[in-house]
Amino acid sequence: MDGKSVELAGVTMVFDGFTAVHPTDLHIPAGEFHSILGPSGCGKTTLLRILSGFQRPSAGHVLIGGEAVDHLPANRRPTAMIFQSLALFPRMSVRENVAFGLEARGISRRERSARADELLALVALEAHADKRPDQLSGGQRQRVAVARALAVEPAVLCLDEPLSALDLKLRQHMRTELRALQKRTGVTFIYITHDQGEALTMSDRISVMNKGRIEQVGTPTAVYDAPATPFVAGFVGEQNVFTGKVTSVEKEFARIDGPGGTFTGRRTPDVALGDQAVLMVRPERTGLVDDERNGVNRLAAQVEGRELEGPYLNLVTRDATGRRIVLHLANDGSVHPATGATVIGFRPEDAIVMPVTDGRAAAVAEH
Numbered sequence: 001m002d003g004k005s006v007e008l009a010g011v012t013m014v015f016d017g018f019t020a021v022h023p024t025d026l027h028i029p030a031g032e033f034h035s036i037l038g039p040s041g042c043g044k045t046t047l048l049r050i051l052s053g054f055q056r057p058s059a060g061h062v063l064i065g066g067e068a069v070d071h072l073p074a075n076r077r078p079t080a081m082i083f084q085s086l087a088l089f090p091r092m093s094v095r096e097n098v099a100f101g102l103e104a105r106g107i108s109r110r111e112r113s114a115r116a117d118e119l120l121a122l123v124a125l126e127a128h129a130d131k132r133p134d135q136l137s138g139g140q141r142q143r144v145a146v147a148r149a150l151a152v153e154p155a156v157l158c159l160d161e162p163l164s165a166l167d168l169k170l171r172q173h174m175r176t177e178l179r180a181l182q183k184r185t186g187v188t189f190i191y192i193t194h195d196q197g198e199a200l201t202m203s204d205r206i207s208v209m210n211k212g213r214i215e216q217v218g219t220p221t222a223v224y225d226a227p228a229t230p231f232v233a234g235f236v237g238e239q240n241v242f243t244g245k246v247t248s249v250e251k252e253f254a255r256i257d258g259p260g261g262t263f264t265g266r267r268t269p270d271v272a273l274g275d276q277a278v279l280m281v282r283p284e285r286t287g288l289v290d291d292e293r294n295g296v297n298r299l300a301a302q303v304e305g306r307e308l309e310g311p312y313l314n315l316v317t318r319d320a321t322g323r324r325i326v327l328h329l330a331n332d333g334s335v336h337p338a339t340g341a342t343v344i345g346f347r348p349e350d351a352i353v354m355p356v357t358d359g360r361a362a363a364v365a366e367h
């Protein structure tokens, strides 16, 4: 199997006057594991349906392997799609499910069966070929769906939130399996999810989508550590958020003055003196500082509670303005205060300052 590149050029979708997808350009190289990450209703499924030919866009073009496929229906495109529901055939055996797509291609029964067994071996289900889907676990059914989709040898495999029905442990296991399978086959994977953990662990690159627009395309590290917009910063991972007016801009840093105090962080290039801005810092980059009230980026807070996550501990605090500030601390045996007054702080290089434009403030508040 060989992957192919995917290109969206000005793809737009308007439903009855509602723009579900604003004009979108995206290039995905052959063999990439690409995730489309965003909240419910942001247009992820619509984009994937357009790409695989189930939905005709209002405008724009789709190219696969450098060739326009606009005129091709879904079954003639080199794509396969796995829907959230999986849609396995309940009365057919696992082997028949996998072989199903090959029948329409005029492949002999014997060859279909042999090919299905090969694919079942690929997803480590050869021992289950004669079972029906209802005799399998959720993760096994998931793998049948993947094998069935790969049977038609797609160059691009589209997966629409395929793991959302599985429990946490199985989901984490399947992440690793899907990623390994993608590497092994070289097929381009386009993977829709609203789960940032999934996108960060599996992808070569991620498109972060909000309200019908891709706000950032980048590697997991880029999207997490250098978010391009407040929405991306707030949606991918957690942030402690401070607001204020920009009172100093110096090289790559900016300072804001707000109700909670004066804070400094790295800045995006578009920050200007006098802007309304947000400063965001990750809970794992926010720490307790003993009696250093005079340092940079320090503030007094009250500890309100602690949530144990196993290896980590969330310390939930509130500052004098009532702002909730969360600290994500390693559960390393040190004693953290469960209640009472404390001083928290963060390094300027761990915080990011971005200007707030109309829409952007709302995006931060929502998350």
Ligand SMILES: Nc1ncnc2c1ncn2[C@@H]1O[C@H](COP(=O)(O)OP(=O)(O)OP(=O)(O)O)[C@@H](O)[C@H]1O
Residues within 6 Å of the ligand: 015, 016, 020, 038, 039, 040, 041, 042, 043, 044, 045, 046, 047, 194
């Ligand atoms: N056939 C349709 N007719 C009208 N509106 C539609 C149609 N399909 C989708 N929409 C609207 O387009 C928007 C995007 O829908 P889409 O299914 O792409 O979202 P999504 O990002 O996949 O969300 P989810 O994570 O909930 O699956 C939604 O507001 C939805 O109501």
Ligand SMILES: [Mg+2]
Residues within 6 Å of the ligand: 044, 045, 046, 160
């Ligand atoms: Mg969807």
